[in-house]
Amino acid sequence: MTPARGTGGPRAVRIAAGQGFWGDWLEAPYRQVTGGPIDYLMMDYLAEVTMSILQKQKSRDPSLGYAKDFVPLMERILPTVVERGIKVTANAGGVNPQACAQAVADVARRLKLGGRLRIGVVTGDDLLGRLDGLLARGHELRNLDTGRPLSDVRDRVLAANAYLGAWPVVDALRRGADVVITGRVTDTGLTLAPMIHAFDWRPDAWDLLAAGTVAGHTIECGAQCSGGNCLVDWERIPDLANVGYPIVEARPDGTFEIAKHPGTGGRISVAGVTEQLVYEMGDPAAYITPDCIADFTTIRLEQSGKDRVRVSGVRGKPATDKLKVSVAYFYGYKAVGTLVYAWPDAYKKARAADRVLRQRLERLGLEFEAIHTELLGADATHGRLALEQLVVDDLPEVQLRIGVRSPHLPAVERFTREIAPLILNGPPSVTGFAGGRPKPEEIVAYWPALLDKGMVEPCVELVEV
Amino acid sequence: MKRRASKRRVRLAQLAHARSGDKGDTANVGLIALKPEYYTTLVKQVTAARVARHFKGMIRGPVERFELPNLHALNFLLHGALDGGGTISLKTDAQGKVFSTALLRLEVELPR
Numbered sequence: 067m068t069p070a071r072g073t074g075g076p077r078a079v080r081i082a083a084g085q086g087f088w089g090d091w092l093e094a095p096y097r098q099v100t101g102g103p104i105d106y107l108m109m110d111y112l113a114e115v116t117m118s119i120l121q122k123q124k125s126r127d128p129s130l131g132y133a134k135d136f137v138p139l140m141e142r143i144l145p146t147v148v149e150r151g152i153k154v155t156a157n158a159g160g161v162n163p164q165a166c167a168q169a170v171a172d173v174a175r176r177l178k179l180g181g182r183l184r185i186g187v188v189t190g191d192d193l194l195g196r197l198d199g200l201l202a203r204g205h206e207l208r209n210l211d212t213g214r215p216l217s218d219v220r221d222r223v224l225a226a227n228a229y230l231g232a233w234p235v236v237d238a239l240r241r242g243a244d245v246v247i248t249g250r251v252t253d254t255g256l257t258l259a260p261m262i263h264a265f266d267w268r269p270d271a272w273d274l275l276a277a278g279t280v281a282g283h284t285i286e287c288g289a290q291c292s293g294g295n296c297l298v299d300w301e302r303i304p305d306l307a308n309v310g311y312p313i314v315e316a317r318p319d320g321t322f323e324i325a326k327h328p329g330t331g332g333r334i335s336v337a338g339v340t341e342q343l344v345y346e347m348g349d350p351a352a353y354i355t356p357d358c359i360a361d362f363t364t365i366r367l368e369q370s371g372k373d374r375v376r377v378s379g380v381r382g383k384p385a386t387d388k389l390k391v392s393v394a395y396f397y398g399y400k401a402v403g404t405l406v407y408a409w410p411d412a413y414k415k416a417r418a419a420d421r422v423l424r425q426r427l428e429r430l431g432l433e434f435e436a437i438h439t440e441l442l443g444a445d446a447t448h449g450r451l452a453l454e455q456l457v458v459d460d461l462p463e464v465q466l467r468i469g470v471r472s473p474h475l476p477a478v479e480r481f482t483r484e485i486a487p488l489i490l491n492g493p494p495s496v497t498g499f500a501g502g503r504p505k506p507e508e509i510v511a512y513w514p515a516l517l518d519k520g521m522v523e524p525c526v527e528l529v530e531v
Numbered sequence: 532m533k534r535r536a537s538k539r540r541v542r543l544a545q546l547a548h549a550r551s552g553d554k555g556d557t558a559n560v561g562l563i564a565l566k567p568e569y570y571t572t573l574v575k576q577v578t579a580a581r582v583a584r585h586f587k588g589m590i591r592g593p594v595e596r597f598e599l600p601n602l603h604a605l606n607f608l609l610h611g612a613l614d615g616g617g618t619i620s621l622k623t624d625a626q627g628k629v630f631s632t633a634l635l636r637l638e639v640e641l642p643r
Binding site: 114115211295297298337340341342343344345346347348349350351362363364365366367379397400402436438440442446447448449450451455467469470471509510511512514 | 561586601617621633636
């Protein structure tokens with residue numbers, strides 16, 4: 067454990083971010099547990115769509131439905147984690163936290179860690195089996211964006227999960243869990259829970275809970291606050307190959323510092339931390355979580371040392387009586403095809419090919435909800451804003467990228483067969499079809515809603531290894 | 532000799548940096564002053580209406596603006612920016628990651 071900084075003052079707790087999403091850098095958690103002292107390792111795995119993919123895997127095999135990568139990753143770090151007494155919080159459990167915990171327990175036994183590890187399992191977020199009961203009792207789960215009731219798409223629902231907050235994770239930690247594996251717990255809750263546990267914060271200490279929530283938001287995307295994807299002065303950010311993932315050094319009074327292990331690359335600056343604070347921000351005065359409402363307009367930042375930013379002043383308000391619910395439902399099909407056109411007139415040729423293709427689709431009588439064309443190298447990311455400042459005649463090449471979306475699979479399938487013919491029967495100087503015919507993809511869409519808190523009961527179990 | 536204009540136009544990229552992300556079909560752009568003294572210029576000139584005009588034809592819904600004077604930052608919500616958003620969207624930038632730099636193309640006026 068980390069020694070107290072200074073004398074007599076309360077001890078800081080060091081919470082390290084190991085994964086910002088499922089698919090993040092596999093080296094990061096290992097480097098966090100071995101690169102210097104930490105007390106907690108926090109790993110965020112779940113995006114909205116992830117739950118539906120996991121639900122599908124579980125329906126095929128009841129022993130699946132969690133982030134499978136988490137298990138070999140834990141195998142690699144568990145010996146260090148146990149030896150150093152580091153605790154882990156991770157929402158890798160997906161829609162099957164028990165199976166995930168069992169898989170980690172099996173690995174721990176293989177590593178001869180029996181008797182030295184207690185795994186906490188947090189469930190209760192999964193509402194899929196309870197949906198009809200909830201709807202019947204008048205919980206309409208209206209879409210937060212469109213206002214439509216969930217009954218509109220009920221027959222196409224693939225997953226439904228309430229976002230749990232920090233408290234069930236705190237419960238697991240209080241009962242001695244070394245590793246806490248959860249289902250849909252908020253990203254911020256995974257960082258806030260260790261602070262509540264370490265400092266014994268009360269459930270109505272809104273400013274403190276808001277501070278911990280801001281800490282969680284700052285590190286939940288991993289290196290995105292320590293030099294990754296940072297626009298300010300980006301060319302001079304040192305050694306991204308060796309980037310250090312962020313560590314929160316939290317104090318009982320709710321102030322904290324963002325730091326990283328010595329000798330790592332990247333940069334922790336006020337500008338970079340600010341970029342992360344505004345990332346995916348809605349109303350900054352009301353950042354709503356299950357635990358509190360954090361007011362981001364009260365945050366004070368200062369550079370307190372090299373690669374060290376101090377955060378203070380955070381104010382919070384009482385939590386609402388609702389939980390956010392994320393429903394995943396089947397929406398339809400899509401496919402995206404690409405071709406590359408070369409100089410001269412690359413831009414014009416790609417535009418012409420788009421026109422030809424659209425005429426053919428129309429004559430085939432195919433109906434799409436949307437046809438979307440982009441010319442990569444010209445307007446794909448900045449649209450007409452880019453074209454206004456570009457001499458398109460000189461472009462050395464342009465990638466034509468056309469996507470279609472439809473409720474009907476046959477229309478999308480036929481579209482995928484209309485790309486290749488353009489190589490021989492469309493505009494000239496075309497290449498880049500090596501990838502073959504595009505594949506139609508199922509679209510699983512996301513339906514955000516609110517549910518009364520009283521309808522959801524988090525559950526904490528312990529697995530002794 | 533012609534008198535020089537009292538104002539010069541610069542791109543926002545010279546005064547601010549930005550990061551953007553998504554929430555459903557809405558893109559958010561956090562715009563941050565590179566120096567605290569630039570913040571007033573951002574507040575005065577980068578209005579919700581101005582940003583809506585900048586992205587005209589590229590987004591379907593309204594633009595909302597929030598102020599974070601403590602961080603010398605503005606947060607914009609661009610509604611209907613992502614062709615349905617997330618998995619539905621056919622856009623390369625389905626998650627609105629580079630609306631940030633698209634906003635930095637906007638021009639503002641500075642005194643000479």
